[in-house]
Amino acid sequence: MSSQTADDHVFKALAHPRxxxxLDQLxxxxxxxxMLCEAFPDIDRCTVMLHLKVLEExxxxxxxxxxxxxxxxxxALPIKHIHDRWISQYAGHALSIIDRLKSDLEG
Incomplete structure (x- = not known):
């Protein structure tokens, strides 16, 4: 699976709050x-299994x-990959913008 496709699967999996x-339970x-079914009594076993299948994919x-x-x-490795590939790169850019704004406001 290509990195792009793998990222798409991770984003799709993380898009649903359930x-x-x-993942928080695990x-x-x-x-x-x-045990997971018992932790979510408001949904049936079949639904839990469908969510687990998406997480496995x-x-x-x-x-x-x-x-x-x-x-x-x-x-957690796919989450770390997403962090390294996407979040850390954009966070650095956002921090530099905030730093420039702070300098402009102070200066």
Whole structure:
């Protein structure tokens, strides 16, 4: 998968608030799909599975079967890649604009 396509998958996955909530649930420790379903009683198991599939396609979640259980693990590397590629570059530019504005206002 090209870097552009990978970025598109990550942005798509992060665009939905429920998927971001699922990632928050996995931030501290892996969880089974059943545990994630219990954490979101307002949506059914099928919907949780669909969200997990989008997260897996973006490589934000890695699922491993252990017996009858499916453990979901957070993979934060795609988020770091987005930060390095997009956020840090634009943040630096924004900070230089703010610094110039501060200098103009003070000066």
């Amino acid at each position: 998927r971001r909530e699922l 931030k501290d420790a892996p969880q089974t799909t059943g 973006a490589e934000l979640v890695v699922a491993k079967r252990e017996g009858r259980e499916r453990w979901n693990h957070l993979n």
